[in-house]
Structures are given as structure tokens and as C-alpha cells.
Amino acid sequence: MARAQIVILGGGTGGTMTANRLRRRFDADEAEIHVVDLDNRHVYQPGLLFVPFGLAQVEEIVRPRGRQLRDGVLFHENEVEEVWIERDELLLDDGTVLPYDVLVVATGVRLQPEETEGLTGPGWNERVFTFYSPGGADALRGALERFDGGRLVVNLVDMPIKCPVAPLEFAFLADWHLRERGIRNRSEVVYSTPLDGAFTKPIASEHLAGLLNEKDVELVTEFNAGEVDGVGGKLSSYDGRELDFDLLVTVPLHGGAAYVERSPGLGDALGFVPTNKQTLQTPAKPNVFALGDATDLPTSKAGSVTHFEAEVLAENVARFLADKELDASYDGHANCLIETGFHKALLIDFNYETEPLPGHFGPLPLLRESRLNHLGKLMFQWVYWHALLPGREIPGLGPAMPTARKKHAPAHAS
Numbered sequence: 001m002a003r004a005q006i007v008i009l010g011g012g013t014g015g016t017m018t019a020n021r022l023r024r025r026f027d028a029d030e031a032e033i034h035v036v037d038l039d040n041r042h043v044y045q046p047g048l049l050f051v052p053f054g055l056a057q058v059e060e061i062v063r064p065r066g067r068q069l070r071d072g073v074l075f076h077e078n079e080v081e082e083v084w085i086e087r088d089e090l091l092l093d094d095g096t097v098l099p100y101d102v103l104v105v106a107t108g109v110r111l112q113p114e115e116t117e118g119l120t121g122p123g124w125n126e127r128v129f130t131f132y133s134p135g136g137a138d139a140l141r142g143a144l145e146r147f148d149g150g151r152l153v154v155n156l157v158d159m160p161i162k163c164p165v166a167p168l169e170f171a172f173l174a175d176w177h178l179r180e181r182g183i184r185n186r187s188e189v190v191y192s193t194p195l196d197g198a199f200t201k202p203i204a205s206e207h208l209a210g211l212l213n214e215k216d217v218e219l220v221t222e223f224n225a226g227e228v229d230g231v232g233g234k235l236s237s238y239d240g241r242e243l244d245f246d247l248l249v250t251v252p253l254h255g256g257a258a259y260v261e262r263s264p265g266l267g268d269a270l271g272f273v274p275t276n277k278q279t280l281q282t283p284a285k286p287n288v289f290a291l292g293d294a295t296d297l298p299t300s301k302a303g304s305v306t307h308f309e310a311e312v313l314a315e316n317v318a319r320f321l322a323d324k325e326l327d328a329s330y331d332g333h334a335n336c337l338i339e340t341g342f343h344k345a346l347l348i349d350f351n352y353e354t355e356p357l358p359g360h361f362g363p364l365p366l367l368r369e370s371r372l373n374h375l376g377k378l379m380f381q382w383v384y385w386h387a388l389l390p391g392r393e394i395p396g397l398g399p400a401m402p403t404a405r406k407k408h409a410p411a412h413a414s
């Protein structure tokens with residue numbers, strides 16, 4: 001085989017794992033591996049949830065991207081301007097044209113708060129915040145410290161979003177934080193969502209709605225946020241409903257990276273990349289693969305999903321280059337540890353076909369709050385930097401969803 005040129009767009013969770021897995025797999029004379037990212041700050045994004053509550057500092061969850069890549073991976077700190085699928089080439093912001101034999105798209109999502117009227121107007125980062133970016137999470141920490149009671153509204157503008165459970169976790173932790181500070185009795189916490197329940201999957205949704213209720217968090221469903229008045233403290237929906245707030249914590253609209261829209265044949269109308277559910281090859285061209293938040297796959301946009309996909313994708317890049325049949329084994333496996341406050345967390349595990357069910361995942365209980373799950377969530381940052389990103393195998397944590405030790409869904413909820 002002639003030396004292959006593999007170009008990976010995005011040096012976040014998926015791009016880094018893929019590059020390191022491929023570097024382990026191919027000798028330097030077999031493949032040249034490039035990673036392109038617009039900056040050199042790799043954020044451990046699950047840590048953003050803890051920043052507003054003073055439980056983590058931004059600098060503790062950020063590391064240089066280049067240092068997460070194995071020796072021999074070439075890192076370009078550049079923005080991708082456009083991909084020319086027809087020519088197997090792409091353009092970087094400094095004018096460099098990079099040719100490739102295989103392209104991997106791992107550029108995640110773009111937050112688009114400016115798409116919601118008024119959201120980034122007066123009051124933005126003063127009374128209206130998002131914890132989905134390091135700067136936003138840090139600014140929200142100051143606002144929560146100053147919050148002395150009132151109405152805190154958590155709003156998710158529209159799906160899809162990355163880590164669909166993160167806003168729920170924020171509501172649970174806000175309840176805990178306000179109780180710890182002794183101001184819960186003069187505070188209201190509201191969770192508003194465009195979904196018809198607390199979550200997308202019926203059994204988990206029922207559990208999570210029950211938890212919100214236990215914690216006295218008001219659940220407002222089918223609320224499609226249309227406009228924000230950050231000065232007057234009003235969030236309005238398209239159907240004319242209004243939610244008053246003293247502090248608004250929003251998860252803004254998500255779209256794909258802007259270059260995806262500029263690149264003919266690569267993405268859909270929202271900038272996500274149509275991707276084969278099982279093989280992670282794209283219909284754009286056989287030598288183009290995608291993973292993580294950038295895809296249009298009908299599973300959660302989550303780091304766990306990206307990790308499971310990276311295993312199948314790296315295998316398939318190797319098979320593609322060797323002219324072999326692709327591995328069609330990715331089943332949509334996702335798992336998420338959901339912080340619920342008071343040093344507890346709940347675990348859900350599911351795939352394209354099977355919704356989150358009770359039972360056990362290894363030693364961890366499913367769909368039940370436990371301290372062990374919380375410890376698992378805290379430990380995960382170490383696992384992320386030292387095992388997942390380097391592309392090491394983790395026994396018991398792989399692309400195929402385990403079915404043993406799971407209880408079947410009750411008939412009414414399936």
C-alpha cells in the first residue's frame with residue numbers, strides 16, 4: 001500500500017481519539033495523519049457542568065490539543081474553510097490546500113445563541129448565561145455566587161443538543177447548590193424544554209421527571225423558546241407563553257460547523273453530516289467518514305457515543321484503505337452518567353433500538369441514583385485524558401451495547 005494521507009478535521013474528543021487509534025494502527029511509512037483544529041485548547045466538556053457551582057475551574061479542564069496527540073500526528077492550528085469532496089482536497093484559513101486519501105469529519109457542533117431573538121442582547125452574560133462554553137460557564141459561576149434567591153429558569157432552546165442530559169443535571173445541581181446555601185426556600189427552579197417530557201426516551205423521561213418533581217423543580221414542556229428579554233427577565237415561546245426569570249441558564253441552538261455548509265455535498269441544511277448509522281462512512285463519498293456531534297446520527301450527541309464510534313470508524317478507515325468490506329457493527333450505543341446532586345448520579349445506557357432500561361452496567365446501577373455512579377462521573381475526567389483520548393481499550397466499555405443484567409421494559413412504556 002502506498003503511504004496514505006489521512007486528514008482529520010477537529011481535534012476534540014472524536015478527532016483526537018481517531019488520530020491516536022490510527023497512529024497506533026499504522027506505521028509512519030503506511031500513513032501520514034493530520035489533525036486540524038482552530039485552536040489549541042482541548043476542553044473536557046463534561047467538566048463545564050461543574051464550573052458554575054465552583055466545583056471545577058476552567059483551567060483544570062483544559063489541556064493543549066497537540067499534547068493529546070501521539071508522536072507522529074501532524075497538528076495544524078487552523079480553521080477549515082471549505083472541503084472540495086470532488087477533488088479530495090480542503091482549504092485552510094492560511095491558504096494551505098491539504099489533499100487527502102481519507103477524510104474524517106469530527107468538527108462537532110457550533111453554538112448559535114444569536115439565532116434566538118434577544119438572547120445575546122442586553123442581559124447576556126449578566127442575567128442570561130450558558131454553561132456550554134468555558135467563558136459562559138465561568139461567567140455563570142459569578143452570577144450564581146451573587147444569586148440570593150429568585151426564579152432560576154433552565155431552558156433548552158431546541159434539539160439536537162450535545163449531552164441532552166446536561167441541562168437536567170444543571171437543574172439538579174442548582175437545587176442542591178441553593179439548598180446548601182440555605183436559600184432554596186426563597187428560590188424557584190424551572191426546567192423548560194421543547195420536548196413533551198423531561199427527556200427523549202419514555203422510561204428515562206418518566207424517571208427524570210419524577211426526580212425533578214422530588215426536588216421541587218417545575219417542569220415546563222413543549223416550550224419552544226422564541227424570544228428573550230434579558231433586561232425585563234422574560235422568556236417567551238412561539239405559542240405566546242411567558243416564563244419570568246431572575247437568572248436564565250440557556251442551552252442555545254446547535255448547528256454544524258460553518259464550513260460544512262460551504263462545502264458542496266458534505267452536509268445537510270443544519271450543517272450536520274449525513275452518515276451511515278452502522279459504518280460511519282458518509283454518502284458524500286466513500287473516502288469521507290464522520291463521527292461525534294458533527295453527524296446526523298439518531299443517537300445522543302455525547303462523548304461516550306463519540307468514543308464508541310471512534311473504535312468502529314478507525315477500523316473502517318483501515319478496511320477502506322485495504323479495500324475490504326466495512327464493519328457495520330455500530331449500534332448507536334450511548335451511556336451517560338447524570339449528576340443528580342447530593343453526591344449522587346444516575347446512569348443510562350441505550351442504543352438505536354433499545355431505550356434506557358433499569359438493571360446494571362458492570363457494577364453500576366442503571367436508572368437509579370447512587371454514590372457509586374457519582375464517583376464514576378468524577379473519575380471519568382482521568383479516564384478521558386489517560387485512556388479514552390490516547391485510544392486505549394477499556395474492558396467492558398465498547399461499541400456494542402451490553403444487554404446482560406438489564407431488565408426488560410414494562411409493556412406500557414415500550
Ligand SMILES: Cc1cc2nc3c(=O)[nH]c(=O)nc-3n(C[C@H](O)[C@H](O)[C@H](O)COP(=O)(O)OP(=O)(O)OC[C@H]3O[C@@H](n4cnc5c(N)ncnc54)[C@H](O)[C@@H]3O)c2cc1C
Pocket residue numbers: 009010011012013014015036037038039044045046047048049078079080081106107108109131132133162163166257258259291292293294301302303304305306335336337
Ligand atoms: C456542558 C457539557 C457537558 C457534557 N457532558 C457530557 C457527559 O457527561 N458525557 C458525555 O458523554 N458527553 C458529554 N458532553 C458532550 C461531549 O463533550 C461531546 O459530545 C463530545 O465532545 C463530542 O466530540 P466531537 O469530537 O464530536 O466534538 P468536539 O469535542 O466538540 O470537537 C470538535 C472540534 O472541532 C473544532 N472545529 C470546529 N469547527 C472547526 C473548523 N471550522 N476548523 C477547525 N476546527 C474546527 C473545534 O474547535 C473542536 O475542537 C457534554 C458537553 C457539554 C457542552
